[in-house]
Amino acid sequence: MYTVKCFFVLMRADLKSRMIYKLSPFLYIFGLILLYISAFLGNYIMLTKFKNIDGWEYGQIIFIYVFCLVSYGVRSIFFNHFTNLGGMILDGSLDNILIKPMNSFVYLVGSHFEIGGFSHIIAGGIIFFKFNHLFGVTWNVKNIIFYIIAIICASLVQSSITVIIGSCAFFVEQNEGLRRLYEGFRQFIYYPVTLYNKYIQVVLFCILPLAFATFIPAAVFLNHPVYNIMSKTSWLLFLVGITGLLSVIAVGVFNFGLSHYKSSGT
Amino acid sequence: MILPYLLEIKLSLRDRLVFKKDVMIRIITSFLLSMTTMELWSVIMRTSDNSGTTEGINTIKYMLLASSLTMMIDATPGDEITGRIVSGSISRDLLYPVSLPLIILGKSIGKVIATFMLNVVPIFVVLSLMYNISWTSSLSSLLLAIFFWLIGYLIYFMLNLQIDMISFWWQETFYFHYTKEAIYAFLSGALIPLWYYPDWLKRVVNLLPFKNIMYVPIATYLETVSAEEMKWNCLNMGIWFFVFLFITCLIWNIGVKKTVSNGG
DSSP: OHHHHHHHHHHHHHHHHHTSSTHHHHHHHHHHHHHHHHHHHHHHHHHHHHOEETTEEHHHHHHHHHHHHHHHHHHHHHHGGGGGHHHHHHHTTHHHHHTSSSOHHHHHHHTOOOTTHHHHHHHHHHHHHHHGGGSOOOOOHHHHHHHHHHHHHHHHHHHHHHHHHHHTHHHHSOOHHHHHHHHHHHGGGGSOGGGSOHHHHHIIIIISOGGGGTHHHHHTTOOOGGGTTSOHHHHHHHHHHHHHHHHHHHHHHHHHHHHTOOOOOO | OOHHHHHHHHHHHHHHHHOHHHHHHHHHHHHHHHHHHHHHHHHHHHHTTOTTSHHHHHHHHHHHHHHHHHHHHHTSOSOHHHHHHHHSTHHHHTTSSSOHHHHHHHHHHHHHHHHIIIIIHHHHHHHHHHTTOOOOOOHHHHHHHHHHHHHHHHHHHHHHHHHHGGGGTOSOOHHHHHHHHHHHHHHHTSSSOGGGSOHHHHHHHHHSSGGGTTHHHHHHHHTOSOHHHHHHHHHHHHHHHHHHHHHHHHHHHHHHHHOOOOOO
């Protein structure tokens, strides 16, 4: 209970500090929304022109696109700070966190919010409501609940990968390269991963399991032959299982790294 | 007279080559970004039975060239003046007997050349081999395309500098760059070839400066523009170049008088 209370206090303090320049956060979020909407419009023109890409209707591709935006947005809001773990280890600022009387993981999440993440969610929301009629999904109570669970899982998958990559800094100190690779591979998951060759699919399912942030959550809702091997409920259970596993691994790797942490003394 | 600016190009080039591990990571990341585009468009062309047609081949070539030019455009620094104002070093820079905007141009050219040599060339060669792209075009088209891109790059540079110069009045400019990137990316043809745009949008894009940065040089190289379009493109490019030059000089002259220097 104490940790939860601290988390919200930290969250409020961080948000307050960002609102000193009242217009800045809004201009920042607005600029990013425009950037994502612009990228989407380019894709939209392409999708309306070709209608169907390798058996994928353009409504289905937009659905996957939205999953990518929203899950990355949630991940950015809460877990973006982990991408900076290497820098914190090098400049010694991680030491300050370790002496706080609360869980270091929770402190890292709570003490720094990336407000830019809201732009992904807003852009995703705009696209979702505008193109909802193309998804072929009936929004009954069951599907709404499934969607909320799928979004949470997709966000946790992206967050877990971020935490694992960030925690590599405990062992290699400079993890900037891994972070950039993650950003590079993330571009693939805006579209159905079956569009790519087998090597990329292996990376996206097994090495950097980003396919579980968009392609698999979409399986719970979309009617595409590639998803016919399981029922929608089974896909959701599979997603929840993988998310749980990845989350446990992420926290485990962070704690393991932290237990082996030696301050650089700077 | 031109020596300090050439020196800035050399320094900027050397700066990029110092961190070898960073160079490698940048190449891999840029490769992945370009490959995403190429994979996607290859599938689109294949599944729409366009892979062997002129349109299909030109689209694949266009996207590879667009990815390559995007890498070079992205190398342009956007916070040179903002950084100097925040750190206070602009007061020293303004005392030097050289033009700061031209120094920034020199630095940008250095970064663009470094990106061209380190990222664009290897990625371009590998992706051309991976997707079986053969580059057959006349020398005159190639030279004209390079000339158009140089003018287009200067237009982009001036646009970038104008946004950067907002810092004379408003010290945080990075979100204005996001807005600029959003407009530029959509209207320049960096995301998809402009020939796929609906007619009404093409008419709007034809009047704006952004297509000169990406679409015009690539379409010139691919020889997909008619003589009539070429004349219009030249006129549009010339007018916008001088309009941007005038606006940049105007903002600079007003801005330096308003400079508030911090720190030091």
